[in-house]
Amino acid sequence: MIINQSIITDIKNIIVQSKDKAIRAVDHQRTLMYWHIGKRIFEEEQEGKERADYGKFLIKYLSEQLQPEFGSGFSVRQINLYRQFYRTFPIVHTLYAQLSWSQYKLLCSVDSKSKRDFYSAEAIKNNWTVRQLERQIYSNLYERLLVSNDKEDVLSVAKNEKLPSDAKEIIKDPVYLEFLGLKRETAYYEKDLENAIITHLQEFLLELGNGFSFVARQKRIHIEGDDFFIDLVLYNRLLQSFVIVEIKTHKLTHQDIGQLQMYVNYYDRIEKLPRENPTVGILLCANKNDAMVKFTLAEGQRQIIASQYKLYLPTEEQLLEEVNKELKSFEEK
Structure with a gap:
């Protein structure tokens, strides 16, 4: 039988x-x-x-x-x-x-109701483990998102009360990649960093933001006889758009931004379906010059984001000092 x-x-x-x-x-x-x-x-x-x-x-x-x-x-x-x-x-x-x-x-250690509401909603939505929740609280996820958004937007996106209208509402800056386990005081090629990210893909997608899924790495595109290779192609179900990630271990240049803009344009014109939103490009860089990024890109554009990566979590005091400095700078704008 x-x-x-x-x-x-x-x-x-x-x-x-x-x-x-x-x-x-x-x-x-x-x-x-x-x-x-x-x-x-x-x-x-x-x-x-x-x-x-x-x-x-x-x-x-x-x-x-x-x-x-x-x-x-x-x-x-x-x-x-x-x-x-x-x-x-x-x-x-x-x-x-x-x-x-x-x-x-863990939530009892969070010092404001707004932050507790945010971390509670994010933990439920993303099915975070205790360890993942602890990491996000320690790395000040809430404050990192507040740097480029207001409190109401951050909370409403976390609670699923609204869909993000801007990639900056879910993509963090800086991005902390301490889970890659890369040694201190060591120079890394972009390929090394990319390989480490692929090995720890689940943690990377969680750290990058909500709703990401993996599509391809070193995606080959052919343009008029020339071949180009995109580091990472992701898709975000909340933004309903492709997300192109280019990794740069050197200080960001305007040529890097132009290269990413070309990849974004290609996906918008060749790969994107009519029902999908415009492609988002993320330059994940070791160092960035915000003023250079601002003047290289068109005013008011929302498709290209430069996000600095850090390979190690700072101490709690250093992290709070850095975040408070960023928030103060943002409030003065």
């Missing part, structure tokens, strides 16, 4: 999906438990707020009573975290079942 082997695959998928749903359901109930514990502690603190150090004494007392029976999840540090969790997310119906308790712990 011949049995259709697809039944094995289907049943395995059912088992795996059911287990994943069960794990998420249990984690969400745990998250709700911690929220209610935090709420109860806060309410009790309010009753005794006229007594000095009552809150500190209460949490220490609760830990002594609960930890022997329920384990290390009720240490003083953890109980303080539950209280902070409630204070950070004071409305229970705003908690997302798609986010894990570990992700909520």
Whole structure:
């Protein structure tokens, strides 16, 4: 008797999906438990707020009573975290079942509601792991997008309340590529960088922005007897357009911009379908001169973007200083 082997695959998928749903359901109930514990502690603190150090004494007392029976999840540090969790997310119906308790712990460290809303929406939309969420928070994704956009646009795109009308609403500058694992103090050819990106393609597409998928590398185009090779061709489903990426390990020149403009024009005239939006070109460069980019391109154009790449994440202090400097510069324009 011949049995259709697809039944094995289907049943395995059912088992795996059911287990994943069960794990998420249990984690969400745990998250709700911690929220209610935090709420109860806060309410009790309010009753005794006229007594000095009552809150500190209460949490220490609760830990002594609960930890022997329920384990290390009720240490003083953890109980303080539950209280902070409630204070950070004071409305229970705003908690997302798609986010894990570990992700909520990270979000509690984010210092403004706008940023928490942004990272929550992005984590859900992109199905980020805890590690991916941590990386995006640490690399100040929110501030990097704010450099070229306003707060309302950044939040509305993240929450799927609007589709991006400009590539700059989703493409980051600078782009951090520390996941490539390239050694410090070493010179790299463009081919080396491209190969490393292909090896870590998933991380690269996530870092570049939302909605990217891979189409081709070293795409050959033939123009009147001459052959040219495009480093990377991507497609973005949010922008509904092809995205051409050229990698430059040297300081950006106006010739680089002209070359990318030619590739963008080719895709617009040869490859793009009538229902698709104009092709976007990204110059991923080690160094760039914003003024040179501005005067090389037509005023008001939205198709060519120069984004600087950095191979290593700076320290938190350096990153915040750099982002704040960029934001101040943007506000003064």
